[in-house]
Amino acid sequence: MVNDVADQTAALNQPTGLPRLLPLVPGVPEDLRTHLARYGRPPLGDPGRLINAVEQAGLTGRGGAAFPVYRKLAIVARARGRKVIVANGAESEPASGKDGLLLRAAPNLVLDGLQLAAEAIGAGEAYLYLHPGVSPEILRALSQRAAAGLDRVSVTITEAPPRFLAGQESALVNRLGGGPAVPTFTPPRVTEAGLRGAPTLVQNVETLAHVALIARYGPRWFRALGTADEPGTMLTTVHTEHGAQIIEAEIGVPLRTLISQDTDVQAVLIGGFHGAWLPAAALGTLALSNSALNSHQAALGAGVIAALPADRCGLAEAARVVRYLAAESAGQCGPCLNGLPRMAAALAELAGRGHRKQTRADLERWAGLVTGRGACNHPDGTVRFVRSTLTVFAAEIGLHARGHCSATDRTPFLPLPDRMPLTEDDWT
Amino acid sequence: MRDTLRVNPIACTGHGVCAELLPELISLDEWGFPLVDPGPVPPALDLEARRAVAACPALALKLTRTDAPRPVRPR
Amino acid sequence: MTGTTAFWYASRATGVVALLLLTAVLVLGILVNRQGRLPGLPRFAVTSLHRNISLLAVAFITVHVLTAVLDTYVSIPLVSGVIPFASGYERLWLGLGAISFDLMLAMIITSLVRGHLNRILWRAIHLLAYLCWPVAFAHSIGSSRDLQHGWLLDLAIGCALVVAAAVLWRLASAARQLPRAARVAAILAQHGPHASRQASDRQAQERISR
Numbered sequence: 001m002v003n004d005v006a007d008q009t010a011a012l013n014q015p016t017g018l019p020r021l022l023p024l025v026p027g028v029p030e031d032l033r034t035h036l037a038r039y040g041r042p043p044l045g046d047p048g049r050l051i052n053a054v055e056q057a058g059l060t061g062r063g064g065a066a067f068p069v070y071r072k073l074a075i076v077a078r079a080r081g082r083k084v085i086v087a088n089g090a091e092s093e094p095a096s097g098k099d100g101l102l103l104r105a106a107p108n109l110v111l112d113g114l115q116l117a118a119e120a121i122g123a124g125e126a127y128l129y130l131h132p133g134v135s136p137e138i139l140r141a142l143s144q145r146a147a148a149g150l151d152r153v154s155v156t157i158t159e160a161p162p163r164f165l166a167g168q169e170s171a172l173v174n175r176l177g178g179g180p181a182v183p184t185f186t187p188p189r190v191t192e193a194g195l196r197g198a199p200t201l202v203q204n205v206e207t208l209a210h211v212a213l214i215a216r217y218g219p220r221w222f223r224a225l226g227t228a229d230e231p232g233t234m235l236t237t238v239h240t241e242h243g244a245q246i247i248e249a250e251i252g253v254p255l256r257t258l259i260s261q262d263t264d265v266q267a268v269l270i271g272g273f274h275g276a277w278l279p280a281a282a283l284g285t286l287a288l289s290n291s292a293l294n295s296h297q298a299a300l301g302a303g304v305i306a307a308l309p310a311d312r313c314g315l316a317e318a319a320r321v322v323r324y325l326a327a328e329s330a331g332q333c334g335p336c337l338n339g340l341p342r343m344a345a346a347l348a349e350l351a352g353r354g355h356r357k358q359t360r361a362d363l364e365r366w367a368g369l370v371t372g373r374g375a376c377n378h379p380d381g382t383v384r385f386v387r388s389t390l391t392v393f394a395a396e397i398g399l400h401a402r403g404h405c406s407a408t409d410r411t412p413f414l415p416l417p418d419r420m421p422l423t424e425d426d427w428t
Numbered sequence: 429m430r431d432t433l434r435v436n437p438i439a440c441t442g443h444g445v446c447a448e449l450l451p452e453l454i455s456l457d458e459w460g461f462p463l464v465d466p467g468p469v470p471p472a473l474d475l476e477a478r479r480a481v482a483a484c485p486a487l488a489l490k491l492t493r494t495d496a497p498r499p500v501r502p503r
Numbered sequence: 504m505t506g507t508t509a510f511w512y513a514s515r516a517t518g519v520v521a522l523l524l525l526t527a528v529l530v531l532g533i534l535v536n537r538q539g540r541l542p543g544l545p546r547f548a549v550t551s552l553h554r555n556i557s558l559l560a561v562a563f564i565t566v567h568v569l570t571a572v573l574d575t576y577v578s579i580p581l582v583s584g585v586i587p588f589a590s591g592y593e594r595l596w597l598g599l600g601a602i603s604f605d606l607m608l609a610m611i612i613t614s615l616v617r618g619h620l621n622r623i624l625w626r627a628i629h630l631l632a633y634l635c636w637p638v639a640f641a642h643s644i645g646s647s648r649d650l651q652h653g654w655l656l657d658l659a660i661g662c663a664l665v666v667a668a669a670v671l672w673r674l675a676s677a678a679r680q681l682p683r684a685a686r687v688a689a690i691l692a693q694h695g696p697h698a699s700r701q702a703s704d705r706q707a708q709e710r711i712s713r
Contacts, residue, residue: 180684334442441538485550
């Protein structure tokens with residue numbers, strides 16, 4: 001009964017359509033005043049209601065794993081004793097920029113979500129985990145909120161090293177505890193025993209922003225966009241030859257709506273460097289949803305969509321990516337430490353002119369050897385990327401084997417950092 | 429309700445003692461790290477499995493309950 | 504030979520054997536850690552020998568203590584086997600013996616229940632071995648006239664040299680070992696596009712040791 005009344009009240013102020021997370025006018029800085037004017041105060045004070053609302057809304061994590069959010073909330077809420085919540089803004093995927101943008105453009109939505117979720121699970125400690133170079137917008141938002149008495153749980157900012165694995169759940173908790181940002185062996189999961197043994201809820205910052213809106217406008221509003229199985233909107237980072245753009249899109253829209261028609265595309269990378277390639281032909285038929293992408297062995301991941309122009313070499317791009325992924329191995333698990341660098345070398349050979357027959361067989365064998373044998377899914381994600389490369393660029397591999405290459409432009413397309421991690425300091 | 433063998437890949441340094449003691453369920457890959465049969469341990473091999481777990485110099489081999497679902501690893 | 508003299512001889516003899524066994528245990532322990540092999544033997548032989556000889560050493564030390572207590576020529580209370588400096592006779596040297604025995608018991612008991620212990624904690628306690636052996640050695644030399652001259656002294660010095668060599672080798676090996684953060688870079692360099700094809704094939708079986 002109470003819920004219905006709350007829903008009806010919320011319905012009076014419900015925004016429709018897009019954008020939901022991003023500002024109404026791009027580029028206009030949002031401060032606490034404009035945030036409150038647009039959304040009102042976060043509806044704290046009813047912790048039980050939030051988890052129900054998130055469950056009915058069907059919100060899944062926007063950090064890449066797409067895990068049902070209410071389940072993680074419920075597990076930690078049920079636990080006894082001290083609890084911790086972490087807003088994960090360490091956007092470790094080099095090709096993703098959505099979390100960074102969200103934190104600059106709408107930090108208060110994220111911080112509202114953090115407070116609401118903290119209250120729902122009973123967390124007494126809250127962290128915001130970010131890459132170095134914390135934007136002034138976040139610091140300003142935190143100080144304005146403190147002045148307004150909005151934050152019941154004080155938020156500590158912790159810096160993450162610029163490592164691909166830094167945002168992984170157990171690596172994050174390891175870093176928060178003062179250690180390096182490398183994964184630890186699970187079980188126990190961080191939701192059972194995380195930071196200093198306390199049940200820890202880790203949520204991507206975009207997920208928390210959605211939580212902040214669901215708390216205000218209700219699950220039915222959330223489901224007004226998206227599909228029945230995958231409701232809501234998501235932030236995507238779209239790369240084309242014209243550059244990179246952050247687009248908030250309704251889940252289920254055709255992929256073609258995100259990539260402008262005039263670009264000549266040979267393949268699309270979906271889901272980032274642990275994602276998969278789709279052939280250009282699939283662009284016309286596939287939608288922005290996991291149910292559509294799963295049929296092509298792909299998934300949304302953290303919303304990275306990179307449309308490889310037709311004049312580039314997909315193998316060269318893939319070889320660069322796998323070398324990066326190998327360099328970013330934590331080096332803790334034998335199979336990953338040994339397998340990924342060898343796979344990187346093999347792919348580099350395939351991307352060259354002519355390769356040994358053994359190389360292809362070696363690559364397949366190593367892919368099988370590393371899958372499922374690490375403490376995290378870094379090797380598995382890398383294998384997914386490698387296998388999709390071998391499938392989608394099969395023709396190009398054949399071309400290179402005979403000493404040719406179809407590319408006319410050698411400029412690297414996918415964004416990759418230059419520097420390899422070399423010392424322990426690089427991981428803390 | 430039988431037990432399954434699991435390796436902690438962070439603790440494992442590739443001693444290879446487990447593969448010697450339990451060749452029916454554990455073999456070594458080309459780098460010396462264990463490839464463990466993911467199924468439940470057959471009752472006939474239960475004692476050998478426990479010996480292998482006890483013998484691992486790195487304490488990396490474990491026997492876990494089969495009914496506990498294998499945790500899904502989030503990214 | 505009276506009964507008491509037999510106890511005294513037994514105590515001295517078991518003491519010497521215990522020192523030899525402890526020397527072997529320490530060397531074998533280092534061998535296990537460095538994944539070394541004994542020629543002609545499977546890998547599990549190294550860990551089994553390390554374990555079994557350590558238990559044998561404890562058995563010998565138990566007899567060593569009991570026979571010393573039972574001998575009536577000097578008065579040594581039973582508890583001085585585990586409680587340091589509880590003996591009036593040779594308080595310091597026997598005290599060191601008790602200390603080393605306590606450390607041994609800590610290592611062995613934690614090893615017997617290591618499946619239930621935190622891995623890091625077990626290893627920290629096991630590192631006490633590097634304290635235990637020198638203390639046992641000091642006890643051996645200090646409390647026994649036997650070991651202070653003649654062939655027993657040579658034997659004791661021989662054990663000390665073996666342990667010193669093993670420890671130095673262990674330290675050198677650790678110094679050569681790459682820290683975690685540097686391992687990946689090393690393998691990438693080994694197998695990168697600049698590495699020769701033949702070198703890569705030869706190194707296919709090699710892995711960066713940990």
